[in-house]
Amino acid sequence: MGVIYGNLSPSRGGGVANRGGPRPTAERKEMNLKGWRERITVTDFLMWVTGGAILLLIVWGSAATLASGRYQGHHWFDFVVFGLAQGSIYALIAMGYTMVYGILRMINFAHSEVFMGGPYTAYFVAAAFASSGFLDRHPVLSLAVVFIVSMAVSTLIAVLLERVAYRPLRNAPRLVPLITAIGASFFLQYTFRGLYGSGFQAYPVVKILEGQWLLGDFRILKFQAVVIIAAALLMAGLYLFVQRTRVGKAIRAVSEDQEASSLMGISTDRMIVTTFVIGGMSAGAAGVLYALMFKQVHFFMGFIPGIKAFTAAVLGGIGNIPGAMLGGIFLGLVESVGPSLFLDGLGIVAPYQLKDAIAFTMLVLVLIFRPTGLLGERLAVKKA
Amino acid sequence: MQPGFGLWQSGMKIGLIAGGVAVLISLIGMVEAFSQRFIISEGITLGQTLLLTVGLFASYQAARKTPGPRPFGRLANAAAAGLTAAAVLGFFIFLGGHLNLRKVFINASPLLFKLLTFEQELGPGICLLLGIGAAGGIVAGLFFLASPRVRKTLGAACGALVAMGVLQDLLAPTFALWGPLAVINDWLYEVNGLSLGGAVFLFAGIGSATHLWGRKGPAIQRAFGRMSPARQKTVRLSGWLLVALLLLVLPQILGLFLSEVLTIVGLYVLLGLGLNIVVGYAGLLDLGYVAFFAIGSYTIALLTSPELGFFSLSFWTALPFAILFGVLFGVLLGIPVLKMRGDYLAIATLGFGEIIRILVLSDFLRPWLGGAQGVGKIPKIAIGAMEFGTPQEIYYLILAGCLVVGFISYRLRDSRLGRAWMALREDEDVAQAMGINLVSTKLLAFATGAGFSALSGAIFATKLGSVYPHSFNVMISINILCVIIVGGMGSIPGVILGAVALVGLPELLREFAEYRLLVYGAVLVAMMLLRPEGLWPEAVRRRELHEEEPEEAEAKTASSPDRSR
Numbered sequence: 022m023g024v025i026y027g028n029l030s031p032s033r034g035g036g037v038a039n040r041g042g043p044r045p046t047a048e049r050k051e052m053n054l055k056g057w058r059e060r061i062t063v064t065d066f067l068m069w070v071t072g073g074a075i076l077l078l079i080v081w082g083s084a085a086t087l088a089s090g091r092y093q094g095h096h097w098f099d100f101v102v103f104g105l106a107q108g109s110i111y112a113l114i115a116m117g118y119t120m121v122y123g124i125l126r127m128i129n130f131a132h133s134e135v136f137m138g139g140p141y142t143a144y145f146v147a148a149a150f151a152s153s154g155f156l157d158r159h160p161v162l163s164l165a166v167v168f169i170v171s172m173a174v175s176t177l178i179a180v181l182l183e184r185v186a187y188r189p190l191r192n193a194p195r196l197v198p199l200i201t202a203i204g205a206s207f208f209l210q211y212t213f214r215g216l217y218g219s220g221f222q223a224y225p226v227v228k229i230l231e232g233q234w235l236l237g238d239f240r241i242l243k244f245q246a247v248v249i250i251a252a253a254l255l256m257a258g259l260y261l262f263v264q265r266t267r268v269g270k271a272i273r274a275v276s277e278d279q280e281a282s283s284l285m286g287i288s289t290d291r292m293i294v295t296t297f298v299i300g301g302m303s304a305g306a307a308g309v310l311y312a313l314m315f316k317q318v319h320f321f322m323g324f325i326p327g328i329k330a331f332t333a334a335v336l337g338g339i340g341n342i343p344g345a346m347l348g349g350i351f352l353g354l355v356e357s358v359g360p361s362l363f364l365d366g367l368g369i370v371a372p373y374q375l376k377d378a379i380a381f382t383m384l385v386l387v388l389i390f391r392p393t394g395l396l397g398e399r400l401a402v403k404k405a
Numbered sequence: 406m407q408p409g410f411g412l413w414q415s416g417m418k419i420g421l422i423a424g425g426v427a428v429l430i431s432l433i434g435m436v437e438a439f440s441q442r443f444i445i446s447e448g449i450t451l452g453q454t455l456l457l458t459v460g461l462f463a464s465y466q467a468a469r470k471t472p473g474p475r476p477f478g479r480l481a482n483a484a485a486a487g488l489t490a491a492a493v494l495g496f497f498i499f500l501g502g503h504l505n506l507r508k509v510f511i512n513a514s515p516l517l518f519k520l521l522t523f524e525q526e527l528g529p530g531i532c533l534l535l536g537i538g539a540a541g542g543i544v545a546g547l548f549f550l551a552s553p554r555v556r557k558t559l560g561a562a563c564g565a566l567v568a569m570g571v572l573q574d575l576l577a578p579t580f581a582l583w584g585p586l587a588v589i590n591d592w593l594y595e596v597n598g599l600s601l602g603g604a605v606f607l608f609a610g611i612g613s614a615t616h617l618w619g620r621k622g623p624a625i626q627r628a629f630g631r632m633s634p635a636r637q638k639t640v641r642l643s644g645w646l647l648v649a650l651l652l653l654v655l656p657q658i659l660g661l662f663l664s665e666v667l668t669i670v671g672l673y674v675l676l677g678l679g680l681n682i683v684v685g686y687a688g689l690l691d692l693g694y695v696a697f698f699a700i701g702s703y704t705i706a707l708l709t710s711p712e713l714g715f716f717s718l719s720f721w722t723a724l725p726f727a728i729l730f731g732v733l734f735g736v737l738l739g740i741p742v743l744k745m746r747g748d749y750l751a752i753a754t755l756g757f758g759e760i761i762r763i764l765v766l767s768d769f770l771r772p773w774l775g776g777a778q779g780v781g782k783i784p785k786i787a788i789g790a791m792e793f794g795t796p797q798e799i800y801y802l803i804l805a806g807c808l809v810v811g812f813i814s815y816r817l818r819d820s821r822l823g824r825a826w827m828a829l830r831e832d833e834d835v836a837q838a839m840g841i842n843l844v845s846t847k848l849l850a851f852a853t854g855a856g857f858s859a860l861s862g863a864i865f866a867t868k869l870g871s872v873y874p875h876s877f878n879v880m881i882s883i884n885i886l887c888v889i890i891v892g893g894m895g896s897i898p899g900v901i902l903g904a905v906a907l908v909g910l911p912e913l914l915r916e917f918a919e920y921r922l923l924v925y926g927a928v929l930v931a932m933m934l935l936r937p938e939g940l941w942p943e944a945v946r947r948r949e950l951h952e953e954e955p956e957e958a959e960a961k962t963a964s965s966p967d968r969s970r
Contacts, residue, residue, distance in 0.1 A: 068741060189934055193937055197933050203883055211919075211923035211926065214433075335748075371767065378759070381760045382756075389742075389753075
């Protein structure tokens with residue numbers, strides 16, 4: 022388990038020679054040097070130069086932005102809060118990707134549709150509450166119902182997906198489930214379009230979530246705060262569930278080694294379904310938070326957050342739950358702070374358009390210099 | 406499961422699922438949308454066919470899965486499945502009759518319920534539906550009990566009927582262009598759907614043809630096998646010549662719209678052949694492949710379009726640059742991902758694809774790349790005085806491109822490099838241990854694939870006359886990947902077949918636009934579940950995929966008893 026597979030550069034000579042017992046220090050040093058020289062290839066060198074150049078650009082850009090003083094402290098605070106809210110939604114979605122990947126080693130491409138289905142269905146409940154005035158009279162209760170409906174629908178979709186599309190493919194070559202997932206994603210998107218129509222639906226406004234809190238110069242929009250707190254609570258609950266309960270332990274065991282855990286009397290199928298249930302629930306909750314933040318739902322709304330969340334999962338180290346949380350929040354922050362911080366100072370026009378480019382560049386850089394993601398070591402061995 | 410009771414139970418379970426599917430199909434609006442499309446004029450509509458197919462398939466499955474050899478049990482089970490499916494649908498109609506479902510489901514319109522109850526009152530309508538369900542179940546059960554040859558014949562005949570009915574809007578105008586065929590056309594088709602006489606003729610014709618082929622086919626194949634090698638070669642060669650001739654005259658036969666579809670398919674074949682090298686041969690899962698397509702297009706646009714005013718070269722002088730840039734970027738984007746494997750590689754390349762698209766789209770690079778408005782006024786390709794403007798003319802260019810690229814990848818497959826790629830695909834570590842230079846081998850794969858893609862992009866740019874960043878989103882990459890996987894990874898004919906099936910057919914069925922991607926998705930899933938090796942797989946791969954599934958091999962031999970006899 023100790024080997025970090027993805028990080029391995031082609032090990033030639035040097036590594037083995039080092040193992041040959043105690044040697045005089047001078048000689049060992051020389052061997053080490055030689056090993057290094059042999060191990061570093063031209064491409065490695067190129068990569069380090071590119072990475073260094075990008076880092077330099079970031080530092081330069083940030084310095085220039087800060088020196089120009091265009092943004093005040095409260096601007097940055099806004100960016101950070103927005104980034105945190107956005108990021109915690111990514112993190113919740115990423116949970117589903119990362120857990121499914123951990124247990125089945127597949128990219129559940131259709132998870133973005135699991136994320137879309139819940140809030141889209143719950144919209145009708147929310148709209149009914151809003152039109153009957155129930156939403157204004159009992160906002161907390163009706164929000165709770167909306168959450169429960171959304172989570173239930175998302176869970177249902179996730180479980181059906183697993184049963185119909187993925188279970189028959191457990192032992193298929195790895196591209197096959199990926200294509201299946203892509204197909205399922207299309208199917209679900211257009212099924213929902215057929216069911217609910219192709220227009221944007223505006224989520225009803227929840228009055229208690231409007232407005233802002235002021236802390237001196239800094240302000241927090243209420244719904245952003247709620248999104249952050251709700252997501253944090255959910256993630257904490259999820260983490261405790263996976264770490265502290267028997268079922269959570271069983272899930273971890275299955276993702277560690279399916280065969281051995283089934284020999285230990287764990288029902289692999291049931292644990293996989295449980296994983297999909299958890300992923301579906303957190304996606305459903307994330308979906309409502311997303312709808313509260315952006316105030317609308319649409320049959321195509323899952324695609325972009327889905328890709329972002331998957332990116333977050335990879336950033337954090339796929340298969341790793343705290344990693345997904347960290348990756349999601351990191352991605353959200355970089356996206357919201359990055360354009361103004363790095364690019365503005367470089368004199369780039371309309372830097373906000375490039376926020377996705379920053380996110381993906383970050384992803385590629387992390388993959389190059391730390392291929393297992395920020396926290397991912399545990400599962401790295403069986404990967405690839 | 407207790408014996409006796411279990412018989413009904415399994416049928417009802419399947420029926421419940423089928424009923425759910427039928428309700429879903431109704432709710433997403435397919436039944437209503439297709440209620441005006443007649444397969445047989447004034448007889449049966451496409452919507453009805455769809456629902457009926459679901460019921461029949463379920464009953465067939467129920468009959469197949471019935472435990473025990475008794476035919477009566479199978480029939481009963483099939484009938485139970487059909488009845489249950491109809492009952493679920495009936496319950497839905499009942500619900501729709503009393504509640505206003507339309508508030509949530511926009512397609513739950515009164516018209517839908519009118520269609521489902523055959524324009525009767527609720528009660529009689531549901532009863533009629535139940536009757537049809539049970540009858541359909543029994544028919545499907547009988548179908549299962551029939552001999553395989555009868556099954557094949559009937560299946561082919563019914564399939565042909567549905568296909569001809571669905572493709573009417575395409576076939577009819579094409580037929581009408583050609584004098585003698587126009588007569589057949591008039592006779593075969595009414596304004597909407599097949600004429601009754603035409604349908605009967607088609608059913609009988611296709612049925613008997615299938616039947617005959619089932620009887621004589623093996624004999625013909627054996628006769629071909631007995632021919633001398635030289636003669637076999639001549640027969641094969643003449644076959645190829647026929648195909649070549651057909652390819653040459655195809656756009657002239659098919660008319661403008663179908664030629665347009667052909668050019669799109671051709672572009673996807675080019676792209677697919679390129680990605681086939683990266684994914685199919687070398688096993689490097691690249692999800693950002695569209696980037697090279699974009700680079701090819703944009704190079705042509707920048708070098709030839711007078712709109713930006715940097716250069717205004719002709720297409721032919723710009724083309725080498727386009728391909729060169731593609732190759733260059735293939736290497737440049739390949740270097741960082743050299744050490745990544747599997748899904749990490751996929752997601753990193755996806756990132757690259759998106760980065761390129763976002764950069765092109767941004768206002769930051771607008772003075773050089775045109776931003777969201779793209780670049781227009783790309784001149785048409787010309788050889789001497791001949792211009793390639795219409796789809797029919799561009800088709801020949803694309804055909805030439807496909808032939809060249811197909812030939813290159815065919816020759817590459819068995820070359821030293823091709824072997825190295827395949828070794829890489831099977832196991833990177835072992836390949837390295839065998840002395841394959843991973844760096845150069847991988848980069849060559851990326852570069853070759855990128856070059857092909859850039860070529861396709863170049864033709865795409867001139868075909869459209871303008872380029873927009875929105876033409877290069879991640880869905881294109883995913884579509885190309887689906888093309889090669891559905892076609893059969895690593896197989897050249899597979900790529901062509903995949904492009905026709907996944908790009909051509911959906912283009913042809915534009916009138917069903919709303920449900921195109923839905924069906925596309927469903928077909929992808931079904932395909933992966935039932936035939937993961939693709940439509941026309943490479944021989945090695947087929948063996949590999951079926952090695953571990955002896956039961957499937959058994960099922961195959963069981964379903965073709967003709968051969969074992």
